[in-house]
Amino acid sequence: MADRNDAHSHDAQRKSPSASRRNFLQALAGAGAAISFSSRIANAQQGEIGYWAKDLSDAQLTNMFSTILKIRWYERTLVDKMLTDSNYRGYNHFYVGQEAVATGVCAALKNTGGVMEADLIYSTHRPSGHAIAKGADIKKMAAEYDFRATGLNKGYAGEMHISDKSIGFMGADGMIGPGPVIATGSAFAIRARGSKQVVVNFGGDGTYATPHFHSAMNNAALLKLPFIYVIENNLYHQYAHYSWSCPMKDIAEAAGTYGIPGVVVDGQDVMQVYNAAKTAVERARAGQGPTLIEAKTYRYYNHWGAPGAKPGELGAFGYDPLAISSFRPEREVREWMTRDPVDICRNTLIGWKVIDATKATAMEAAIKQEVLDAVAWADKQPFCKPEDGLKNVFVEGSVAARQFG
Ligand SMILES: Cc1ncc(C[n+]2csc(CCOP(=O)(O)OP(=O)(O)O)c2C)c(N)n1
Numbered sequence: 541m542a543d544r545n546d547a548h549s550h551d552a553q554r555k556s557p558s559a560s561r562r563n564f565l566q567a568l569a570g571a572g573a574a575i576s577f578s579s580r581i582a583n584a585q586q587g588e589i590g591y592w593a594k595d596l597s598d599a600q601l602t603n604m605f606s607t608i609l610k611i612r613w614y615e616r617t618l619v620d621k622m623l624t625d626s627n628y629r630g631y632n633h634f635y636v637g638q639e640a641v642a643t644g645v646c647a648a649l650k651n652t653g654g655v656m657e658a659d660l661i662y663s664t665h666r667p668s669g670h671a672i673a674k675g676a677d678i679k680k681m682a683a684e685y686d687f688r689a690t691g692l693n694k695g696y697a698g699e700m701h702i703s704d705k706s707i708g709f710m711g712a713d714g715m716i717g718p719g720p721v722i723a724t725g726s727a728f729a730i731r732a733r734g735s736k737q738v739v740v741n742f743g744g745d746g747t748y749a750t751p752h753f754h755s756a757m758n759n760a761a762l763l764k765l766p767f768i769y770v771i772e773n774n775l776y777h778q779y780a781h782y783s784w785s786c787p788m789k790d791i792a793e794a795a796g797t798y799g800i801p802g803v804v805v806d807g808q809d810v811m812q813v814y815n816a817a818k819t820a821v822e823r824a825r826a827g828q829g830p831t832l833i834e835a836k837t838y839r840y841y842n843h844w845g846a847p848g849a850k851p852g853e854l855g856a857f858g859y860d861p862l863a864i865s866s867f868r869p870e871r872e873v874r875e876w877m878t879r880d881p882v883d884i885c886r887n888t889l890i891g892w893k894v895i896d897a898t899k900a901t902a903m904e905a906a907i908k909q910e911v912l913d914a915v916a917w918a919d920k921q922p923f924c925k926p927e928d929g930l931k932n933v934f935v936e937g938s939v940a941a942r943q944f945g
């Protein structure tokens with residue numbers, strides 16, 4: 541595990557931290573370009589990616605690692621809970637393996653100030669990573685996932701509809717498709733209002749096959765909206781390989797159809813994701829319109845819940861009883877696990893001398909404990925009262941009928 545990033549960390553260990561960080565980024569950008577760009581996308585994006593990560597402070601970089609760890613342990617804790625605690629009422633779609641995508645994107649965004657100031661993100665049916673990276677409170681999330689009255693959304697959202705407007709986390713979405721249309725509507729409102737916010741829509745590879753993807757991209761391009769579509773291509777939608785519904789190797793190629801930049805990044809490497817997201821955010825804030833980012837990534841668990849997983853062990857293998865047959869070989873899961881986003885970020889930061897191995901290990905232990913405490917707190921929270929079920933559905937009080945102002 542420690543040697544996996546030797547190619548990256550080797551240089552870094554011999555030179556000064558800043559020089560090695562630069563070298564690393566150049567090597568990384570070169571490698572990224574080699575695997576990432578095809579046809580006209582290459583012309584649109586090469587040289588535009590920028591080496592933004594080098595401008596981050598040590599504190600910001602450490603924070604990225606902390607976020608990746610928080611997502612990882614929040615979810616691993618809930619995997620174990622689903623396997624061992626029959627009282628747990630949550631049903632979760634785990635994001636483990638994809639942590640670097642949400643973390644890298646949200647590190648490039650403004651995450652405070654509510655809906656009128658923060659950058660906005662629209663999430664999916666696999667929302668934990670997006671919510672945590674945007675800054676949601678994991679205690680309230682854990683309570684919400686178990687439908688407790690003190691949860692982030694008073695226990696009526698669960699995982700599938702969780703949201704937190706105060707940080708610009710506009711919500712999970714159980715429907716595959718419509719999210720980007722709503723998100724481009726937000727981007728249109730932002731442009732009309734003249735604020736400098738940016739809207740990010742996260743979607744899986746499955747969303748490429750929906751009309752909403754193309755409608756959103758077309759309108760965002762036509763209207764030059766401050767909009768970023770992040771496709772998390774984890775190779776499968778439920779139990780179908782993405783090539784069954786997308787004729788191209790890279791979904792990002794679709795950007796060419798709409799005349800906007802499309803970029804492919806290694807979704808296991810938070811720095812690559814951050815670089816691409818930061819470039820897209822700068823472009824959107826400058827009024828130059830949308831970008832499509834495709835992050836190549838992988839989920840370690842099955843589509844839904846914890847079938848095939850064992851308590852205390854990372855990943856789920858073998859048959860998923862919900863699938864008709866084994867939809868992915870065990871060796872594919874294990875191969876992706878050798879490019880783990882936690883390890884890659886950890887090794888990068890150690891190579892850059894931002895943290896050392898002792899600190900990295902201590903951070904992981906502290907975060908694991910923080911998550912265990914959050915889930916223990918959630919377990920003690922009250923359940924929702926049935927008579928409260930119809931509260932918070934409609935606006936209470938008076939609402940003026942008006943078109944403007
Ligand atoms: C409109 C609609 N059709 C079908 C489903 C059932 N469904 C839930 S998740 C999913 C696959 C999503 O795949 P992808 O977008 O690649 O995201 P991933 O699960 O891989 O993160 C499907 C088909 C749904 N939720 N909504």
Ligand SMILES: [Mg+2]
Nearest residue numbers: 744745776777
């Ligand atoms: Mg997918």
